[in-house]
Amino acid sequence: MAGIYIHIPFCKQACLYCNFHFSTNKKLIPQLVNAIAKEAFLRQDYLTETIETIYFGGGTPSILPTSDIVFLIDEIKKIFEVNSNTEITLEANPDDIDEANLVAWKKAGINRFSLGIQSFIDAELQWMNRSHNAKQAKHCIDLIKKYFTNYSIDLIFGSQLLSNEDWLVNIKTALSFNPPHLSCYALTIEEKTVLGNKVSKKVISNIDNEKQAQQFNILMKELAIAGFHHYEISNYAQPNFESKHNSSYWQSKHYLGLGPSAHSFNGSTRSWNIANNALYIQSIENNNLQIETEELTTTQQLNEYIMIALRTSGGINLNIIEERFGVTILLELKNKITAWLQANHIEQKNNFIQLTNLGKLYADGIAADLFF
Ligand code: SF4
Known part of the structure; x- marks a missing residue:
């Protein structure tokens, strides 16, 4: 099984915190869509497996004319062997969703949505510089539910504006729609973002880590009560x-990333496309793909496995550690985890090392401590 990720690098406006590759200049959309289709053709040998997932991410893929989505799905189906029940996800922003689009997307084969809701509070949405308001957020979920059963609501917690009471309102509002999936991310401050710039100039205060941890605890508690499976640190289903x-990323399955800045993985190497729309188009037009590749060393593969597996509910499989990396590494890892076990940050169930709810608050730090 393998997947295809398609990066659509256009957005209406720049969100305060955003660190993804995107442009608000939409002039290049037609050329870029053609370039992505050509990239799929040029790199058709990258994956030998059947395709079981296709994911339109960004940027804002829902900004594309629906005819472009139809075109890209059709091209991929012509080039690759695509399973008939392939999960095809479209990331969409609430202000792009209307009945006509939903009908067209469904006809094109989209069967899952990842909705960029982020908050149901207008003041916070404005602060984030999102292009939608709370009313649109709620309306779009109602519309989605008319046509699709499989969708995810994305929310952000821990922002400077969000009180714990507000966060509970956001969670309860999301749950009132009985969504099948939620992705909830802690706000982070990245250096080259508008938020990063304002925090460094002290125009906006820094993240309150304690409040963010409280909000993560509120989230885990509420979603456990609602019956959600916390299957990855930011994902609940x-x-x-x-x-x-x-899930295929977390299971180290192979994927091909198409479009500017998209990453690919084929088991032993990672590669990533140039993060510049004009240069990406030019390179594809000249049959001269601008792709950087990194061959992963055994230690990099080990650390990557530790980091990714620890974030999932399955945890680190000690059998895999022994089989892939040897008994010496296994013994060393067991030694490293002792203190975390004693501090109740991780627990061992049979041959699996999993984060406790307390440990989930410190997932990145624990992973870093276990690295080789
Ligand atoms: S819509 Fe998404 S990709 Fe675009 S600026 Fe906002 S967060 Fe970034």
Whole structure:
């Protein structure tokens, strides 16, 4: 099984915190869509497996004319062997969703949505510089539910504006729609973002880590009560609604990333496309793909496995550590985890090392401590 990720690098406006590759200049959309289709053709030998997931991410893929989505799905189906029940996800922003689009997307084969809701509070949405308001957020979920059963609501917690009471309102509002899936991310401050710039100039205060941890605890508690499976640190699903595409990343399955800045993985190497729309188009037109590749060393593969597996509910499989990396590494890892076990940050169930709820608050730090 393998997946295809398609990066659509256009947005209406720049969100305060955004660190993804995108442009608000939409002039290049037609050329870029053609370039992505050509990249799929040029790199058709990258994946030998059947395609079981296709994911349109960005940027804002829902900004594309629906005819472009139809075109790209059709081209991929012509080039690759695509399973008939392939999960095809479209990331969409609430202000792009209307009945006509939903009908067209469904006809094109889209069968899952990742909705960039982020908050149901107008003041916070404005602060984030999102292009939608709370009313549109709620309306778009109602519309989605008319046509699709499989969708995810994305929310952000821990922002400077969000009180714990506000966060509970956001969670309860999301749950009132009975969504099959939620992705909830802690706000982070990245250096080259508008938010990063304002925090460094002290125009906006820094993140309150303690409040963010409280909000993560509120989230885990509320979603556990609501019956969600916390299957990855930022992802919660009702039974059988885990994202197949994202899960394949965490299971080290192979994927091909198309479009500027998109990453690919084929088991031993990682590669990534140039993060510049004009140069990407030019390179594809000249049959001269601008791709950087990194061959992963055994230690890099080990650390990557530790980091990714620890974030999932399955945890680190000690059998895999022994089989892939040897008994010496296994013994060393067991030694490293002792203190975390004693501090109740991780627990061992049979041959699996998993984060406790306390440990989930410090996932990145624990992973870093376990690195080789
Ligand atoms: S819509 Fe998404 S990709 Fe675009 S600026 Fe906002 S967060 Fe970034």
